[in-house]
Amino acid sequence: MKKFLLGVAFSAxxxxxxxxxTIGVSMSELDNFLTILRNGIADYAKEKGVEVQIExxxxxxxxxxxxxxxxxxxxxxxxxxxxxxxxxxAAQSKIAADAGIPLVYVNRQPAxxxxxxxxxxxxxxxxxxxxxxxxxxxxxxxxxxxKGDGANIVVLMGQLNNQAARQRTQDIHDVIAxxxxxxxxxxxxxxxxxxxxxxxxLMNNWLSAGVEFDAVVSNNDxxxxxxxxxMKAAGMSMEDVVVGGVDATPDALAAMKAGDLDVTVFxxxxxxxxxxxxxxxxxxxxxxxxxxxxxPFELVTPENMDKYMGQN
Amino acid sequence: MATTTTTTAVGEPKRRVLPPEFNxxxxxxxxxxxxxxxxxxxxxxxxxxxxxxxxxIILQVSVIGIIAVGMTQVIxxxxxxxxxxxxxxxxxxxxxxxxxxxxNARAVYPSLTDLPVIVPVAIGLGVGLLAGLINGVLIAxxxxxxxxxxxxxxxxxxxxxxxYTRGQPVSFPTESYASxxxxxMPVIIFAIVAxxxxxxxxxxxxGRRTYAVGxxxxxxxxxxxxxxxxxxxVYAIAGGLSALAGIVLSARGQTAQGGMGLMxxxxxxxxxxxxxxxxxxxxxxxxxxxxxxxxxxxxTSGFTFIRVSAYYQEIIMGIIxxxxxxxxxxxxxxxxxx
Numbered sequence: 001m002k003k004f005l006l007g008v009a010f011s012a013x014x015x016x017x018x019x020x021x022t023i024g025v026s027m028s029e030l031d032n033f034l035t036i037l038r039n040g041i042a043d044y045a046k047e048k049g050v051e052v053q054i055e056x057x058x059x060x061x062x063x064x065x066x067x068x069x070x071x072x073x074x075x076x077x078x079x080x081x082x083x084x085x086x087x088x089x090a091a092q093s094k095i096a097a098d099a100g101i102p103l104v105y106v107n108r109q110p111a112x113x114x115x116x117x118x119x120x121x122x123x124x125x126x127x128x129x130x131x132x133x134x135x136x137x138x139x140x141x142x143x144x145x146x147k148g149d150g151a152n153i154v155v156l157m158g159q160l161n162n163q164a165a166r167q168r169t170q171d172i173h174d175v176i177a178x179x180x181x182x183x184x185x186x187x188x189x190x191x192x193x194x195x196x197x198x199x200x201x202l203m204n205n206w207l208s209a210g211v212e213f214d215a216v217v218s219n220n221d222x223x224x225x226x227x228x229x230x231m232k233a234a235g236m237s238m239e240d241v242v243v244g245g246v247d248a249t250p251d252a253l254a255a256m257k258a259g260d261l262d263v264t265v266f267x268x269x270x271x272x273x274x275x276x277x278x279x280x281x282x283x284x285x286x287x288x289x290x291x292x293x294x295x296p297f298e299l300v301t302p303e304n305m306d307k308y309m310g311q312n
Numbered sequence: 313m314a315t316t317t318t319t320t321a322v323g324e325p326k327r328r329v330l331p332p333e334f335n336x337x338x339x340x341x342x343x344x345x346x347x348x349x350x351x352x353x354x355x356x357x358x359x360x361x362x363x364x365x366x367x368x369i370i371l372q373v374s375v376i377g378i379i380a381v382g383m384t385q386v387i388x389x390x391x392x393x394x395x396x397x398x399x400x401x402x403x404x405x406x407x408x409x410x411x412x413x414x415x416n417a418r419a420v421y422p423s424l425t426d427l428p429v430i431v432p433v434a435i436g437l438g439v440g441l442l443a444g445l446i447n448g449v450l451i452a453x454x455x456x457x458x459x460x461x462x463x464x465x466x467x468x469x470x471x472x473x474x475x476y477t478r479g480q481p482v483s484f485p486t487e488s489y490a491s492x493x494x495x496x497m498p499v500i501i502f503a504i505v506a507x508x509x510x511x512x513x514x515x516x517x518x519g520r521r522t523y524a525v526g527x528x529x530x531x532x533x534x535x536x537x538x539x540x541x542x543x544x545x546v547y548a549i550a551g552g553l554s555a556l557a558g559i560v561l562s563a564r565g566q567t568a569q570g571g572m573g574l575m576x577x578x579x580x581x582x583x584x585x586x587x588x589x590x591x592x593x594x595x596x597x598x599x600x601x602x603x604x605x606x607x608x609x610x611x612t613s614g615f616t617f618i619r620v621s622a623y624y625q626e627i628i629m630g631i632i633x634x635x636x637x638x639x640x641x642x643x644x645x646x647x648x649x650x
Contacts (some may be wrong), residue, residue, distance in 0.1 A: 030478075031479045032481075160623060189622070190616060190622050197564055197565040201372035201612070204368045205368060205372075205612075205616040207364075209355065209357070210357065225567075226565065229565075229566075249481070251483045251484075251567060
């Protein structure tokens with residue numbers, strides 16, 4: 001009841017200033033990546049002349065739900081949610097659907113994706129793409145180096161209980177299962193928990209055990225950088241080994257510029273933000289979008305890396 | 313005071329009893345032997361007789377080893393320090409922010425780049441000492457249990473680390489700063505710290521007071537030790553060593569990242585306890601902790617060497633930790649020491 005009254009109070013404040021379309025946005029938290037996404041929403045909304053009210057749920061699903069209720073009570077035209085808990089989205093979908101207000105999930109895939117109502121959708125990047133793009137490019141580079149008749153690769157996994165780590169590792173296996181890349185063989189596969197120094201230690205252990213490989217495929221850039229440090233310290237030439245990561249962090253791009261890192265993958269946070277605003281506007285005009293609007297992952301290589309400098 | 317140390321350190325003078333570290337050393341040999349055997353079986357190669365691998369075994373645990381040295385003296389006083397990993401992260405962020413190169417367009421302090429290496433090191437150590445001192449003051453004067461005081465610092469320091477750059481990683485240090493963590497430098501720094509604290513604990517007043525406070529705080533007080541002041545000193549030094557570990561780790565990876573040092577305090581406690589230091593205080597040594605640390609390194613490298621799947625490693629690691637301590641307690645009891 002209290003929350004409801006608060007919502008009404010809010011709506012009174014809001015509607016007075018809302019002549020243009022209004023979108024309520026609830027972000028899970030604001031880390032490096034989500035801050036770029038948030039700014040993507042704000043900048044694009046400004047461009048489109050839409051008013052946005054952005055709230056942050058501080059990783060609290062209950063707080064997020066009440067933020068959505070407040071948005072509904074204040075009569076926004078659409079809601080964008082970056083879910084705190086992707087398993088708790090059914091309740092969010094229901095209250096928005098009951099109120100007849102369009103809802104867009106952004107970045108994190110809701111668990112109820114397949115049963116989303118017509119005026120709700122998910123804007124994000126398909127996690128399957130990141131590991132696939134990375135591994136395919138590693139495969140291509142290995143062929144280019146004339147290793148197409150047999151190449152050993154080592155795999156650095158992220159935290160074992162993490163969805164992205166599992167998916168990206170699965171992607172590597174899936175790409176190797178295809179005919180074009182079946183010449184690649186995984187000789188070692190271990191976790192370094194996303195961390196740089198843990199990857200350095202792991203690579204040191206492999207090198208000392210005499211493991212021989214032509215490529216390092218890592219679930220993220222940090223671990224790829226750690227492996228590079230170990231290989232360089234051991235006197236290996238980075239010309240001879242293909243190293244791939246995911247994230248396109250500033251550190252990774254610097255390593256790519258130095259010729260150490262060969263492949264990384266960029267998740268376009270700003271494009272997810274603007275895509276979410278676009279989707280919200282379309283839904284509020286009654287357009288149908290389907291369950292998912294994909295914002296593609298982008299492959300970053302030394303040829304196109306300049307475009308990504310300063311974006312992450 | 314003198315009596316407390318002799319009764320707790322070594323047994324009766326008549327029979328020549330082996331030092332408690334000997335057990336740990338045997339444990340280390342057994343574990344290494346198992347990996348050696350499995351190594352021949354799985355890889356067809358020796359696990360131990362490879363100089364490069366032996367240096368890696370020590371290299372990969374030396375950062376946590378630095379924390380474990382500080383932890384050992386804290387545990388000898390009968391306390392605990394849960395804040396080490398977070399203090400490590402906090403100092404890594406703060407020190408790195410004063411160690412960045414000017415060519416980095418996204419420096420935390422664009423006007424404070426290319427500083428001499430002493431600046432970030434001094435600031436980092438200062439931050440760590442301060443955090444440790446706060447732990448010490450809370451424990452000594454408010455009388456709250458060390459578990460709670462350092463738990464508070466664990467959460468707070470992690471918060472400071474995340475707040476400091478709003479979660480943004482800090483990278484691109486100067487070459488001189490990075491050199492602190494390159495090659496075998498972490499091992500050298502650990503060795504210096506270990507030798508220094510071995511001497512401090514074994515041969516100085518500082519050490520005798522540390523054991524005395526942990527054996528029997530009341531007796532220590534009666535014998536004229538300023539227990540409060542000494543606890544403050546012990547925790548401040550532990551904080552300083554966590555900071556040193558943070559500096560070495562950030563120099564080694566050339567970056568400070570959000571999740572840095574997570575669970576390091578627990579690993580340091582495990583190393584210390586495996587090394588024969590008693591959680592009830594009054595007993596323990598740096599030699600034991602060093603051996604405990606090497607056991608950790610052997611297990612980590614050994615797992616990779618014999619290709620244990622990542623999913624099983626943590627399970628086996630947990631069993632080894634508990635098993636080692638159970639075995640030690642059992643052997644102590646056999647000798648009638650507990």
